[in-house]
Amino acid sequence: MLKKLVFLGTGGTIAGTATDTADNVGYTAAQVGVERLLGAIPGLRHALGDCALESEQVVQIDSKDMGWRQWCALAQRVQHHLARSDVAAVVVTHGTDTLEETAFFLSQVLDGQLLREKAVVLTCAMRPASSSVPDGPQNMLDAVAVARSESALGVLAVCAGTIHSARDVQKVHPYRLNAFDSGEAGPLGFVEEGRVRWVHPCPAVGAPVSSLSVPRMSSVEWPRVEIIMNYVGATGATVRALCRVPAADEPPVRGLVVAGTGNGTVHEDLLLALREAQALGLAVVRATRCAQGCVVPSSAIGELPDSQGLSPVKARIELALELIKKAADAALVKTASPV
Ligand code: SIN
Numbered sequence: 001m002l003k004k005l006v007f008l009g010t011g012g013t014i015a016g017t018a019t020d021t022a023d024n025v026g027y028t029a030a031q032v033g034v035e036r037l038l039g040a041i042p043g044l045r046h047a048l049g050d051c052a053l054e055s056e057q058v059v060q061i062d063s064k065d066m067g068w069r070q071w072c073a074l075a076q077r078v079q080h081h082l083a084r085s086d087v088a089a090v091v092v093t094h095g096t097d098t099l100e101e102t103a104f105f106l107s108q109v110l111d112g113q114l115l116r117e118k119a120v121v122l123t124c125a126m127r128p129a130s131s132s133v134p135d136g137p138q139n140m141l142d143a144v145a146v147a148r149s150e151s152a153l154g155v156l157a158v159c160a161g162t163i164h165s166a167r168d169v170q171k172v173h174p175y176r177l178n179a180f181d182s183g184e185a186g187p188l189g190f191v192e193e194g195r196v197r198w199v200h201p202c203p204a205v206g207a208p209v210s211s212l213s214v215p216r217m218s219s220v221e222w223p224r225v226e227i228i229m230n231y232v233g234a235t236g237a238t239v240r241a242l243c244r245v246p247a248a249d250e251p252p253v254r255g256l257v258v259a260g261t262g263n264g265t266v267h268e269d270l271l272l273a274l275r276e277a278q279a280l281g282l283a284v285v286r287a288t289r290c291a292q293g294c295v296v297p298s299s300a301i302g303e304l305p306d307s308q309g310l311s312p313v314k315a316r317i318e319l320a321l322e323l324i325k326k327a328a329d330a331a332l333v334k335t336a337s338p339v
Pocket of ligand 1: 011012013014029061062063064094095096097098124125126
């Protein structure tokens, strides 16, 4: 059977336009539909080889505005297409700004069995589609090469000829075309002249953190988890303000991720406030604001659980998914208990 690659568009700079073709910063993101972007790529037919192409616009936004509602829509469409026997892989075009969060989120919620068999490849661009020298078309061709590779599994990101895992990928530069990095883990591979050169196997797909069912996820409420940073002169004031009873139209805060200094250290007043938050029932996780490495467990840094190497933004997603699971388990116990 002819296998298909499905492109799902979500917006971003890759779909952005500026009035001046020399302008690579003063553009509006998310203006061109994914079908039109695909139609403008020279050499796409050749890159697809024996694969057919399908595309669908899921949302059309600047990825700074990505939220739970858009994530639900995207996860549902990705899972729908991955589950089709005639689909080999799914490629998602996405803004660079929150690509690492969406990649990690998808890796945590999509059906693990499907991710053990097929790949979801996120790609992006640093220059708008209207640029006289855009990077989007090459990134999309590279994403096609990765999606067609038999070794590609799970959720991956492809930018500037480099393949990253969903867990490690991080945007590290606001302007450079090669804006992403995988830190100490390093990239999984490279795309060179349409050929994929893997340097590491794709990470094994583990058990999901959450029991969230993708088809039903839009009926679930995303728990509010905020990120707090430690810095010179930090105090516990923000945490204490967040713990106060929220306004009627505001969801209560359920969890906090602290982006600590160095090995996850926090100012003594901030630590006090985080302990007060724990005592009120909020879940607190400690990450590091350092761009590389992870919090090394130590008795000196006390009782705040660490983020297991996840960056603050990814620790926030994991904590929110854990809170969803806890709430679902608690509801199950409540229904099962005798009256
Ligand atoms: C966005 O993230 O949607 C805009 C910025 C980009 O894609 O580079």
